[in-house]
Amino acid sequence: MTLKVYADRLSQPSRAVLIFCKINGIDFEEITVEFLKHQQFTPEYKEINPMSQVPAIVDGTFKLFESHAILIYLASAYPGVPDHWYPADVFKRAKIHSVLAWHHSYLRRGATGIVYHSIMAPLHGLTFDPQVPEQARKILPKSLSILEDYWLEGTGPFLFGNSEPSIADLSLVCEIMQLEFLSEKEYREILSPYKKVLKWIEDTKNATGPYFDEVHMALFNVQNEIRERMVKQSISSHKGGSESECIK
Ligand SMILES: N[C@@H](CCC(=O)N[C@@H](CS)C(=O)NCC(=O)O)C(=O)O
Numbered sequence: 001m002t003l004k005v006y007a008d009r010l011s012q013p014s015r016a017v018l019i020f021c022k023i024n025g026i027d028f029e030e031i032t033v034e035f036l037k038h039q040q041f042t043p044e045y046k047e048i049n050p051m052s053q054v055p056a057i058v059d060g061t062f063k064l065f066e067s068h069a070i071l072i073y074l075a076s077a078y079p080g081v082p083d084h085w086y087p088a089d090v091f092k093r094a095k096i097h098s099v100l101a102w103h104h105s106y107l108r109r110g111a112t113g114i115v116y117h118s119i120m121a122p123l124h125g126l127t128f129d130p131q132v133p134e135q136a137r138k139i140l141p142k143s144l145s146i147l148e149d150y151w152l153e154g155t156g157p158f159l160f161g162n163s164e165p166s167i168a169d170l171s172l173v174c175e176i177m178q179l180e181f182l183s184e185k186e187y188r189e190i191l192s193p194y195k196k197v198l199k200w201i202e203d204t205k206n207a208t209g210p211y212f213d214e215v216h217m218a219l220f221n222v223q224n225e226i227r228e229r230m231v232k233q234s235i236s237s238h239k240g241g242s243e244s245e246c247i248k
Contacts, residue, residue: 110140
């Protein structure tokens with residue numbers, strides 16, 4: 001039975017799983033669950049992921065959610081996945097777990113905190129907390145500095161100075177790509193101080209081409225529309241409305 005991947009290409013963890021399957025020649029069926037249209041809340045999907053989030057997979061009778069766990073499962077269960085994605089060496093593996101845990105506690109809180117709570121959710125009438133982006137704007141530069149000075153230390157182009165990417169490179173770069181929803185100016189202001197991070201994004205794109213661009217096309221297709229709506233929002237915010245009212 002073919003592996004089923006339930007995903008939305010506007011979701012960064014979904015894109016990481018899709019790109020991983022494609023780059024490793026894993027045969028799968030992609031089933032789109034549009035989270036901005038609340039499709040994750042159907043009873044059928046809740047049977048697959050009771051948390052009502054994407055991505056999730058069904059492999060035969062086995063169901064799994066959480067993108068990091070999915071990437072580890074696929075790298076371990078599918079023969080032919082090159083070792084660098086999820087090394088057999090227990091020490092290298094442990095380092096990957098370490099950066100993946102950090103991802104969800106820091107980088108994702110920063111990036112998603114800004115993009116989801118100040119752009120995606122308000123624009124789509126979903127629940128959001130206007131205080132989250134404020135905290136996230138403090139967490140994100142700290143996370144990017146840690147990436148630049150600690151995780152990307154070493155001679156090779158990837159995390160830990162490795163010469164080839166792991167599931168962690170893919171996962172973290174897909175997260176940062178979500179910042180493409182910000183205005184071009186803000187995107188540049190946030191990322192331009194981090195030269196190693198910028199180079200690492202390019203290196204990861206190149207190492208996972210052509211699938212990286214193919215899967216991210218969905219993001220770029222809605223980027224302009226979102227950016228235009230954000231421009232309108234900032235015009236009205238100068239008129240003194242509250243943040244949430246302006247975004248809506
Ligand atoms: N930690 C989860 C995060 C999953 C997640 O937050 N998915 C978002 C899209 S990026 C979602 O489905 N949101 C819909 C909702 O929470 O209602 C993972 O890595 O898979």
